[in-house]
Amino acid sequence: MAETLLDIRGLKTWFKTDDGMVRAVDGVSLYIDRGETLGVVGESGCGKTVTARSVLKLIDMPPGRFEAGQILWRGRDVIPLSPEEMDKIRAREIAIIFQEPMTSLNPVYTVGDQIAEVLRQHDELSRKQALSGAVDMLRLVNIPNPQKRVHDYPHQFSGGMRQRVMIAMALSCKPQLLIADEPTTALDVTIQAQILELMQEMKDKLGMSIMLITHAMGVVAETCQRVVVMYAGKVVEEAPVEALFGNPRHPYTQGLIRSIPRVDRAAARRERLEAIPGTVPSLLHPPVGCRFAARCKYAMDICVREMPPLKEVGPGHRVACVL
Amino acid sequence: MSETLLSVKQLKKHFAVSGGILKRTVDRVHAVDGVSFDIGKGETLGLVGESGCGKSTTGRCILRLIEPSAGEVWFQGTDVTRMGHDALRSLRRDMQIIFQDPYASLNPRLTVGAIVGEALQIHGLAKSRKAMEERVVELLETVGLQPDHLGRFPHEFSGGQRQRIGIARALAVEPKLVICDEPVSALDVSIQAQVINLLEDLQEKFGLTYLFIAHDLSVVEHISDRVAVMYLGRVVEIAPSRALYDTPLHPYTEALLSAVPIPDPTVKRKRIMLQGDVPNPIRPPSGCHFHTRCPIAKPDCSQRDPELLEKRPGHWVACHYRG
Numbered sequence A: 001m002a003e004t005l006l007d008i009r010g011l012k013t014w015f016k017t018d019d020g021m022v023r024a025v026d027g028v029s030l031y032i033d034r035g036e037t038l039g040v041v042g043e044s045g046c047g048k049t050v051t052a053r054s055v056l057k058l059i060d061m062p063p064g065r066f067e068a069g070q071i072l073w074r075g076r077d078v079i080p081l082s083p084e085e086m087d088k089i090r091a092r093e094i095a096i097i098f099q100e101p102m103t104s105l106n107p108v109y110t111v112g113d114q115i116a117e118v119l120r121q122h123d124e125l126s127r128k129q130a131l132s133g134a135v136d137m138l139r140l141v142n143i144p145n146p147q148k149r150v151h152d153y154p155h156q157f158s159g160g161m162r163q164r165v166m167i168a169m170a171l172s173c174k175p176q177l178l179i180a181d182e183p184t185t186a187l188d189v190t191i192q193a194q195i196l197e198l199m200q201e202m203k204d205k206l207g208m209s210i211m212l213i214t215h216a217m218g219v220v221a222e223t224c225q226r227v228v229v230m231y232a233g234k235v236v237e238e239a240p241v242e243a244l245f246g247n248p249r250h251p252y253t254q255g256l257i258r259s260i261p262r263v264d265r266a267a268a269r270r271e272r273l274e275a276i277p278g279t280v281p282s283l284l285h286p287p288v289g290c291r292f293a294a295r296c297k298y299a300m301d302i303c304v305r306e307m308p309p310l311k312e313v314g315p316g317h318r319v320a321c322v323l
Numbered sequence B: 001m002s003e004t005l006l007s008v009k010q011l012k013k014h015f016a017v018s019g020g021i022l023k024r025t026v027d028r029v030h031a032v033d034g035v036s037f038d039i040g041k042g043e044t045l046g047l048v049g050e051s052g053c054g055k056s057t058t059g060r061c062i063l064r065l066i067e068p069s070a071g072e073v074w075f076q077g078t079d080v081t082r083m084g085h086d087a088l089r090s091l092r093r094d095m096q097i098i099f100q101d102p103y104a105s106l107n108p109r110l111t112v113g114a115i116v117g118e119a120l121q122i123h124g125l126a127k128s129r130k131a132m133e134e135r136v137v138e139l140l141e142t143v144g145l146q147p148d149h150l151g152r153f154p155h156e157f158s159g160g161q162r163q164r165i166g167i168a169r170a171l172a173v174e175p176k177l178v179i180c181d182e183p184v185s186a187l188d189v190s191i192q193a194q195v196i197n198l199l200e201d202l203q204e205k206f207g208l209t210y211l212f213i214a215h216d217l218s219v220v221e222h223i224s225d226r227v228a229v230m231y232l233g234r235v236v237e238i239a240p241s242r243a244l245y246d247t248p249l250h251p252y253t254e255a256l257l258s259a260v261p262i263p264d265p266t267v268k269r270k271r272i273m274l275q276g277d278v279p280n281p282i283r284p285p286s287g288c289h290f291h292t293r294c295p296i297a298k299p300d301c302s303q304r305d306p307e308l309l310e311k312r313p314g315h316w317v318a319c320h321y322r323g
Helices: A048-055 A084-091 A113-120 A129-142 A159-172 A189-206 A217-223 A241-246 A251-258 A301-305 B055-064 B086-095 B112-122 B129-142 B148-149 B159-171 B189-206 B217-223 B241-246 B251-259
Strands: A004-017 A020-033 A037-041 A064-075 A094-097 A177-181 A209-214 A226-231 A234-240 A311-314 A317-319 B004-019 B024-042 B044-048 B070-075 B093-097 B177-181 B209-214 B226-232 B234-240 B309-312 B315-317
Touching: A004 A048, A004 A209, A020 A037, A020 A064, A020 A209, A020 A234, A020 A241, A037 A048, A037 A217, A037 A301, A048 A064, A048 A094, A048 A177, A048 A209, A084 A113, A094 A159, A094 A251, A113 A129, A113 A159, A113 A251, A129 A159, A159 A189, A177 A189, A189 A209, A189 A217, A189 B251, A209 A217, A217 A241, A226 A241, A226 A251, A234 A241, A234 A251, A251 B189, B004 B055, B004 B209, B024 B055, B024 B209, B024 B234, B044 B055, B044 B217, B055 B093, B055 B177, B055 B209, B086 B093, B112 B129, B112 B177, B129 B148, B129 B159, B148 B209, B159 B189, B189 B217, B209 B217, B217 B241, B226 B251, B234 B241, B234 B251
Parallel strands: A037 A209, A037 A226, A094 A177, A177 A209, B044 B209, B044 B226, B093 B177, B177 B209
Antiparallel strands: A004 A020, A004 A064, A226 A234, A234 A317, A311 A317, B004 B024, B004 B070, B226 B234, B234 B315, B309 B315
């Protein structure tokens, strides 16, 4: 049995707004084992990004607050930790990369300086050593001509190259867990393929775990071992990747998979896509019962009245649906 | 193929890059660099390519939202590029556009009724206020919105609903050709399927012709009869959807297709990894623009421009060594 690195239990991260409390993450439990890639999928506003940021406590509080739950990082709850202790975790153990690399890099420092800063936080290094470490990191993520590029500023890199720089920076602290929040959403497909391959390569080389936050089912299918599907602040299904795509049990997961046009399916061409009717419910006043009930074609009376708990339907396969 | 509705011939758009104190033109971006294609009546032509390949600029040049630098755009027997102001205005009754960003393309200070009704007013298509309102309600119902949405403002709608408003606005003048510029890229997958299905229904109902511009190959494959692939301002391949996806001839098309993630973990494919990024369109590579990243490039590819030739019936490709 693999060691569990991260274990989130019943997490509720809510936000206070003028209109009331937004229950962005409303009772989420998930775990990540050492060396595995967990995909967290769902559409905009399902709470996947807030869950990821909660792990590193990158949520502005207020307006946000942890209403309930635990985030166990190697057995220790991070929620009560002091900012200094969090800094240590962020510097050495968990790294995060974001969707838009331009906004997460500092435009007035060279990428070399930025990577060197991370390296120096991690180890006692001279400026020179840190800079040569930065060159090594750039080389590791396949940036051509790293000795020269280390002195360039973020704006001198293309989108794909910037994401490589971000990955280099994230990996500089030799993390045990890399949280990748929509790392390829802003990129073109050919560049996306490069970045996903790079992440895979880095994972194999450094033996870290990855929590991949994405809305793209294709990306999940190709990179993850296990998947958690979120809808309106809750986990609706959790399964090994083969089971999730081969035998999706939650009507929302089924809908998500069927609503995507497939390049590889000649027969499916020009057939109607199976759209999910309606839209995501407001998290200000989420429905009492199953949050998907209003859009679900199988919904029954009980679905509107009670929130179904996650129950085991196969090895490692859990689903929150009465059916 | 049926009767040709739109014929684009050697369309070019060069944007000036100014620099220096005097803001003189120091360079030109060859955004669209000699693009030609036809669209038959009732057909959907997909236009795909990565960011910066010139696909959106091509779409806008056809409508003359951007003035083309050279080339011809024949629509129903007249050259759009030579039209005067009045002719252009009546042309826009026949040609409409749907934009990517449903948040930015609707005036936030107008009600939905006013947004959709505006075109009716401009073209004098409604005899009275009452007639206009009736027509707007009819249009809203056509795109799946409620009649009581008439008096609401864009911010009260979700992304998918806003895109429906944009579609209703385009349909108001009963166009023949609709240019869809990334109409579903900003939407979540479940909503994306709703909008794609709607576009297909409307095409059938009103006999519309679409130029469907998108970067997502699976969506384009799904909706298009034929697909044109662009790279750095040029069309590198045009073929019926099926032929393009089953037997891509151009190495770029091949790489692009192989980079699309498939939402099925049991499908294992050989991925053609393209090295590096798309070159700068200010100084595109000589000869075949793709030769710097092409896996099968030979020395003369940098010398000679490949012509777009019909290598198989209906299947055109611009490559010296394929087909």
